[in-house]
Amino acid sequence: MMMRCDSKRNKFCKRMSTTAKEAPSWSFSSLPDDIILNVLARVPRRYHPILSCVSKKLQSLVRSSELQITRSLRGKEDRFYVGFRETLPSYNYETLDEWSYHWFTFTESHRRLASIPFPFPPIKPYSTTPIMVGTDIYIVGGSRNMWILDTRSGKLRHGPKSPVFRDKAAVGLVNDKIYIFGGTCPKCCYRDIQAQAFDLNTQTWQLAPNPSVPVYSTNDSVVTPALGRKIYVMDGMDVIVYDTRDGTCDEIVRAEGFNSQNICVVDNVLYMHYNGVGLMWYESKAKEWRLVHGLKFKGYFSDIKMAEYNGKLAFLWHSVNNGEVWCSVIALYGRSNVAIRGLGILSDVPFSYNLKDFMVCTDYY
Structure with a gap:
């Protein structure tokens, strides 16, 4: 019976192959x-x-x-989500009741920040990193706990605990896995485990390749699907590129004399915003930073966040002078020139609000 089925399948494949050859070319x-x-x-x-x-x-x-x-x-x-951390006057790093976290959202058609009553897990927001996967926001860091926020229902639920708690670790999304690596481990017995990954399909944790170089304190991390299996991480003064296949790491030195906490990758090109200078991109062959021309942002910005958005750069900034929040979607041409398809001013927020997170919600699945 199996041989008869195989024979029929082979005849069908040959017939389809012949038909394909005779059919006119089409794409x-x-x-x-x-x-x-x-x-x-x-x-x-x-x-x-x-x-x-x-x-x-x-x-x-x-x-x-x-x-x-x-x-x-x-x-x-597509919907943008913005998170602000409010520091209360009596804030103390040892307590959890001296701060509050505020969720906002907007779309390109509705160009105003709208407050949404989403909950935030009972952990310190400065130690967490949210990762947007489809309509879910995975909140990791600050403990072994993982929290998952469903943006459709606004409900927060517990996710599986990670094997090891690593403080100030880097977080990145590659394909269908969330990676956590680097940082510090409070317990000596687990310090050899420097990386772990959460499989979104099986909803289980697994160990990941350890970074080939120490990754101590991170300020920001980013990954886009076009990057394949690599995650770019802010580590002190430089950028570490972590390969999730084997843990090998490359180092990119930041432009000398400039300070930055914001990186983003679009089309395999690393972009970084330098205070007082502007947006710069990294020429990997020459190993040097170059200025992006055509961008003019007025005023001084206390908080800046960037995100990859459909092959463009979504640039969000919070003006310290008047509390205004602005956003622009930047189309990058030739890496060093831009065309701004701006959203303009979104809203005013209280002076006590600090821009913490900026994410784009897409139909990932």
Whole structure:
């Protein structure tokens, strides 16, 4: 019976192969743009990096504003989430009742910050890192506990505990795994375990390759699907590039004399905002930082956050002078030139609010 089935399958494959050879050449990219956009609007975001590699036309359409308009017409508009940490006058690092965390949201069509009554786990917000996966926000750090916030229902639930608690660790998303590595381990018996990963499909933790160099204190970490398996991490004065396949790490030295706490990666190019200088990008071949031309942000900003958004750079900043929160979506051309498709001012927030987190919610799955 098995041999008969195999024989039928082989005959079918041969017939299909012959038909394919006789059929005229055709490709998906040859369809009209409006048809392609309607198809792409139904494809989950996790496949966009793969589609971008098929052809330059698909890459352009995946990142186009036309696709975002098509998606919004289907009720699938991307949503930005912003988190502020409010430090109360009697704040004490040893207590948990001297601060509050505030969630806000906005979309490109609704360009105003709107407060949302989402809960925050009972842990210190300065030690946590939220990772956006689809419509869920995974909050890790500060303890072995993982918390998962469902943005559709606004409910917060417990996730599986991580094997080892590492303080001030780096966090990054690669494919379907959340990686936690580096930092410090309070218990001596677990100091040899420097990296762990949470599998989003099986909802289980597993050990990950240890970094080849010490990763001590991190300020920010970022990863985009286009990066493959690498995570970029702020470590002291420099940037560490952690390869999740084997733990090997490369080091990128920051521009001398400049201070920055903000990094982002778009199309495998590392961008960093330097206070008093502006946005710069890293030329990997020459191993030097270069200025991005065309950006002019007025005033001094106490808080700045960046995020990769559909092949563009979403730039959010909080003005210390008047409490205004601004956002711009920056299209990067030739790495050193930009075109700003700005959202403009979003809202005013109290002076006691400090910008903590900035995320983009997409239909990842």
